Amino acid sequence: MVTMPDYYEFYCPVKIVSGKKALANLPYEMDQLGSKKxxxxxxxxxxxAGLLKLVEESFQGWxxxxxxxxxxxxxxxxxxxxxxxxxTYREKECDCIVAVGGGSSIDTAKGVNIVVTxxxxxxxxxxGAERLKNKTRxxxxxPTTAGTGSxxxxxxxxxxxxxxxxxxxxxxxxxxxxxxxxxxxxxxxxPKITAATGMDALxxxxxxxxxxQKNPVSDAFSVGAIRLIVPYLVKAVQDGKAEQAxxxxxxxxxxxxxxxxxxxxxIVHTLAHATGGVAHVPHGxxxxxxxxxxxxxxxxxxxxxxxxxxxxxxxxxxxxxRKDAEAVISAVREIRExxxxxxxxxxxxxxxxxxEKKLEEIAGVxxxxxxxxxxxxxxxxxxxxxxxxxxxx
Amino acid sequence: xxxxxxxRLTGSFKAKQTLVKTSLLALASTFEIVSxxxxxxxxxxxxxxxxxxxxVGVLPDGPAITMRKETDGLHYLGKGxxxxxxxxxxxxxxxxxxxxxxxxxAHTAFAQHRAIVHxxxxxxxxxxxxxxxxxxxxxxxxxxxxxxxxPPPMSGRDYLIKAQVMTGLGxxxxxxxxx
Numbered sequence: 001m002v003t004m005p006d007y008y009e010f011y012c013p014v015k016i017v018s019g020k021k022a023l024a025n026l027p028y029e030m031d032q033l034g035s036k037k038x039x040x041x042x043x044x045x046x047x048x049a050g051l052l053k054l055v056e057e058s059f060q061g062w063x064x065x066x067x068x069x070x071x072x073x074x075x076x077x078x079x080x081x082x083x084x085x086x087x088t089y090r091e092k093e094c095d096c097i098v099a100v101g102g103g104s105s106i107d108t109a110k111g112v113n114i115v116v117t118x119x120x121x122x123x124x125x126x127x128g129a130e131r132l133k134n135k136t137r138x139x140x141x142x143p144t145t146a147g148t149g150s151x152x153x154x155x156x157x158x159x160x161x162x163x164x165x166x167x168x169x170x171x172x173x174x175x176x177x178x179x180x181x182x183x184x185x186x187x188x189x190x191p192k193i194t195a196a197t198g199m200d201a202l203x204x205x206x207x208x209x210x211x212x213q214k215n216p217v218s219d220a221f222s223v224g225a226i227r228l229i230v231p232y233l234v235k236a237v238q239d240g241k242a243e244q245a246x247x248x249x250x251x252x253x254x255x256x257x258x259x260x261x262x263x264x265x266x267i268v269h270t271l272a273h274a275t276g277g278v279a280h281v282p283h284g285x286x287x288x289x290x291x292x293x294x295x296x297x298x299x300x301x302x303x304x305x306x307x308x309x310x311x312x313x314x315x316x317x318x319x320x321x322r323k324d325a326e327a328v329i330s331a332v333r334e335i336r337e338x339x340x341x342x343x344x345x346x347x348x349x350x351x352x353x354x355x356e357k358k359l360e361e362i363a364g365v366x367x368x369x370x371x372x373x374x375x376x377x378x379x380x381x382x383x384x385x386x387x388x389x390x391x392x393x
Numbered sequence: 394x395x396x397x398x399x400x401r402l403t404g405s406f407k408a409k410q411t412l413v414k415t416s417l418l419a420l421a422s423t424f425e426i427v428s429x430x431x432x433x434x435x436x437x438x439x440x441x442x443x444x445x446x447x448x449v450g451v452l453p454d455g456p457a458i459t460m461r462k463e464t465d466g467l468h469y470l471g472k473g474x475x476x477x478x479x480x481x482x483x484x485x486x487x488x489x490x491x492x493x494x495x496x497x498x499a500h501t502a503f504a505q506h507r508a509i510v511h512x513x514x515x516x517x518x519x520x521x522x523x524x525x526x527x528x529x530x531x532x533x534x535x536x537x538x539x540x541x542x543x544p545p546p547m548s549g550r551d552y553l554i555k556a557q558v559m560t561g562l563g564x565x566x567x568x569x570x571x572x
Contacts, residue, residue, distance in 0.1 A: 007505045128480075128517075129509040168514045212504040264504075301542075370514035373500045373521065378543035 003305055008215035010262045011172050014152045018181035018251060020243070023054055023142065026098070027062035029178045033138035035096035037067035039089045041109045042100040046144055047071050049188040055100055055142065068092040073105045078159040079167075082111035083121045090116065096138035099176075100185075102197070103148035103283070106141055110156035110174045113137055123158060123167055132173040141176040144185045146236075146249035147197025147284050149204055149257015151179035166277070168370060175261070181254060183246040191237045191343040196284030198233040198249055199339070201225065203272075203287040204256035206332075207265035210298060210305040211374045218263035221255045226312045228252035233335065237342050266375030268294035271387060274366035279354045285346055288336060293391050295329045297383075301376040348393025359388040409486045414456040414472075415566075416493035417449060421458040421469040422565035423527045423558055428466030430554050434526045438462055440519065446470070447512075447520050448477040451489045467523075471572035479512035479520065495532050498540035499524055530558045 017025050030038060046052055052071065059065060070085045089097070089112060097116075099109035113136045114126055126132060141151040155170045189197070205225035208218050232248035239245065271294070272286035281289075295306060299322065307324035310317050313331035317324055339345040346352040349359075363385040366372065372379050394402075427434045441462050450457025450473075459475040460467050474480060483489035488507035491497045499521055502508040510517040529537065529545040538544045547555075 005505070007507075009506045127513055128511040131511060165513070165515070212500065367522075368515045368518040370518060372518060373503055376542070378541070 002216075002308070003214065005213075005215050008213065008217075010215060010217040011154075012152060012175070012258050012262070014176055014258070015178045016181065016254065017178060018254075019247070020183065022180050022182040023184065024058050026055065026058045026140065026142070026180060027064040029140055029180065030064045030096055030098075030138070031062070033096060033140070033177055035138045036064050037092070037094045038064070038096050038098040038140075039085065039092070039094035039112070040066050040069045040098045040100060041073060041085060041112065042069075042071050042105050043073040043102075044071060046101050046105070049144075051144055051185055051188065052100065054184060055098075067094040073101065073108050075104050076159050077104050077108040077111060077157065078161050079111070079121075079123050080161050082108055082115055082123065082158060085112045086115035086121070096140065098140045098142065100142045100144060102143065102145040103150050106143070106148065106150035107156040107158060109139065109141070110150075110169075111158045113139055113174065114156075114169065117173075123169065124160060124163075126169050126171070127167045129170045130172070131169075132171040134173070136173045139176045140178045140180065142180045142182070142185060143250065143253070145189060145193065145197045146186050146246070146253040147200035149201060149253050149260065151176055151181075152254055152257040153261035155261070179254060181247070181250045183243045183250065186246045186250055187241055187243075189240060191240065192345060193284075194240060194249070195233070195237045195339040195343050195345040196282055196288060197253070198229060198236065198284075199288035199291065199336070199345070200284035201249070201253035201256045202229045202233065202332075202335075203268050203291050204260040204265060205229065205252070206291065206309065207268055207294070208256070208259040208263040209309060210302040210376065211263060211266040212376060213263040213374055214305065215263060218259045221259035222263075223309075223312060225252045225256035225259060226309060228255070230313055230331075230335070234338050234342070237339060264374040265371050266294065267297055267372070267377070267379055267387070269371045270366050270369045270375065270379065271362070271384065271391070273369045273371065274362045274384075275349070275354065275388075277365055278362045279349075279352075279358050281349070281352045281354060285352055288339070288345060289347065289349060289352060289391050290387070292329050292332045292336070293387050295325070295332065297387060298375065298377050299325055349388065349391050350393040354392070356392060359385060359392065362388055406486065409490055410456060413451060413486055413489045413493060416490075417456055417458045418566050418569055419531065419562060420449065420493065420524075420527060421460060422562055422569050423531050424460055424467045424523070425469055425569075426558050426561055426565060427527050427530055427554065428523075430557060431526060431530070431551075434523060435466070437519070437523050437526060438467065442516070445479070445516065446475070446477045447479040447481065447516070448474045449481045450474055451483045451486055455483075455486055455489070469569050469572060477512075479510070479516050481508060481510060481517065481520065483508050495528075495536040495540055498542070499528075500542065501540070530555045
């Protein structure tokens, strides 16, 4: 029997523009939002891969323009960078924000949107949930990875450089107006990043499906995401130029993003966030390492929900929830093995270069991560440490 | 809506608000007692930022309590939001009531969007754990079994602290009601 929550909320106002030459619609979409002058936020990787050129070319024939460009976004968004870009936005009198890149560029753009909308440079005041009351500036996202799903989520994580803390800001006002998904924009991603970001997207979809905020609408998006990611992830890693695989992965990540923006993730992300913070393991790699362990950890409470995913992982249903859930876990491990063979994506913390002595510190950080509250099973520091030891390998 | 119906609704809302106010006062008073007597709570708050001020309340301007971490435990500063660094806010009186009288657990209140955090999620998780410890001494075992993910283990010492909470709560609430 499908689980029906006592109560849930769901919100996704993003216009999705997806497919071949979707990028050519950027000026039109700006026009639809009443904007003419874009503040483009991106990083050096995007510029070096020649992707910014594609964005610039899309403006031909339109009176819309790139009013200002910031192409130095660091891997971790920070308030200093956000405030610097916001000042440029005001000086150049831009009227919309266009983020081109992965999670960091998109989160930075969300931070800029808060600063230019609220007229403040103090992002600390917006930590937490639903604190933005004003309608934010027009915001278009063009993802160049297929993983974070940030093009459809309400959250941004930005480092406060003075205090050395990561600020988590969640607001429906931060959800982009438009997501432009063009296969050209992800084709230059190297195999290992394709694998890691793809496993990140898969983790979003799977955790959103069995964690505490699950609901019928997010479930539908999770299933849609898994149906795209499972058959196409390995193909996209094998052949980065395969347009259909790239499109499937980009859409899978988008659907997973919509799902987990409305049904927050659990223990896998709890551990991945902490491992990223303490041992600097990339987020997608960490999620890939922890996903089977997180699923196993929740079997007692969530076997029935996890079991429902078996057919989407290519496993025949037996009618026995525990067995079907275990089949999902073994399917996840099979995908990880293939990705390890193809591009060396780490399967254990040891392979990811984590020092075993850091596990205790990671466990201590993990239990204060916001996602821990949404995990079906209770998580104490001891529980987190046990899982980390298992995942160490 | 008739005048009688309107009066009935107002009366019902006021009754609920009174219950929420009393429950919050009980929560604040139990926080104070447990933070002095429970080694588990002392270990938890030892990790907190010194002087952390947090409040628990009801939107838009319903009842609220403010607590501060001091060296000897948690102290009730008084009703309302007294310049807290962290706010745990229920979206309405009904949601607050459900959580405070043990119909749903704190994690369920957040999962169901009935409560939100204004401030650091890191600190919210710390406070959330301390609330779970308070509930352990405040709620009957049957309710804990229903509203927690994993019912908290109760040692002989825990039962003793629970008895001290039950016997001392009335007096503590009377004292705190004046703040």
